[in-house]
């Protein structure tokens with residue numbers, strides 16, 4: 001069994017303990033009908049701490065899993081009834097960080113963290129004292145959502161930002177990511193990427209290798225932006 005666990009962990013790029021936890025929780029849900037697994041405000045995965053900021057998003061991507069009734073991820077229940085406060089994010093991440101074995105703290109969610117930019121910044125400033133690098137996972141709509149350039153504020157506290165792009169032009173972005181703002185969202189994302197890449201933050205631009213995404217066209221686009229690093233993420237349906 002450990003061979004299967006370790007192989008699966010290597011394929012998925014996680015730790016064996018992550019596979020073990022997912023198997024245990026799925027077993028309990030499937031065979032013991034466990035429904036009392038509490039929602040995770042912060043969780044440990046792949047050697048990092050992830051903060052589940054929100055389920056709200058300004059996109060409705062064709063490949064997004066957040067609208068499923070049950071959102072369990074490697075054994076963590078990511079369905080929160082309400083978004084956590086900044087204090088709850090700090091408390092949950094701090095408790096995990098005390099274990100002393102994590103590489104970075106990532107603000108993410110099955111949603112867009114910059115919908116809650118003020119709370120994210122408040123929590124990030126508090127967590128900075130832990131000494132772990134902070135990263136923000138975002139769809140790049142932050143400036144559009146907050147109607148101002150939030151990149152300098154982010155750069156004041158985050159070491160890195162990871163921006164999901166998934167499209168190489170306006171029409172593809174509108175078709176795949178289905179943004180609330182329509183076709184203008186693509187330009188806003190590119191502008192956000194350029195500003196983030198020009199800041200002191202390490203800037204990664206990601207695409208999923210799922211049907212409909214032209215990975216090579218995205219790669220060419222990102223390569224034209226100084227200091228932006230391109231990364232392809234593997235798409236898993238479940």
Ligand code: SF4
Nearest residue numbers: 057059061064111139
């Ligand atoms: S940007 Fe992310 S959270 Fe939002 S709909 Fe797309 S995949 Fe889902």
